[in-house]
Amino acid sequence: MKNEYKTKARAFINGYFEEHPDNRFTAKEIYDWLSKKVEGVNRTTVYRNLDRMSEQGFLMKMKEPNSDSWFYQYSKGHAHCGKHMHAQCSNCGKVFHLEDKFVGEFEKLMDSEYGFSTEPGNTVIMGKCKDCRVK
Ligand SMILES: [Zn+2]
Ligand SMILES: [Zn+2]
Structure with a gap:
């Protein structure tokens, strides 16, 4: 029974992210939403699922300054x-995955110019996408 409940939580979370590929959510938002769908869901299950899904590459995990x-x-x-x-x-939350050939150059410059070692996986460059710029 316990496993069944965990699988269910994971399936719901999966589905929710797939339906909203251009949106990002905090763990709390996911928990608030899921607790309305699955009875008795606990916060730890949600947080663990999110972390595991990030490790597996299904989700991006990012922080804003x-x-x-x-x-x-x-x-x-x-x-x-x-x-x-x-x-x-x-504006719209759309994410671009930057190529290493492009970012590698930036990392090298950050190092040689500022002695700064970047953490690519934790870095998000904010701006406006093509669609949002024309509006
Ligand atoms: Zn946009
Ligand atoms: Zn990516």
Whole structure:
């Protein structure tokens, strides 16, 4: 019974992220939503699922400079989101997975110019996407 309940929670979380690929959520938002769907769901189950799903590359886990919370977003099959940099539209929330060939150059410059070692997996460049710029 216990396992069945855990599988159910995971399936719900999966589905929710797949339905909202361009949105990011905090663990609390996921928990609040899931507790309305699955009776008796506990917070730890939700948090554990989110962390496992991030480790498995199903979700991106990111933090914003002005926030203490982690955000989770569907990675659309990008397997190495913990290792590369992302850019995100501050208007619609769309995420871009930045190529290593592009980011590698930036990391090298950060190191040689500022002696700064970047953490690509924790770095999100904020801006406006093509669609939001024209509006
Ligand atoms: Zn990514
Ligand atoms: Zn946008």
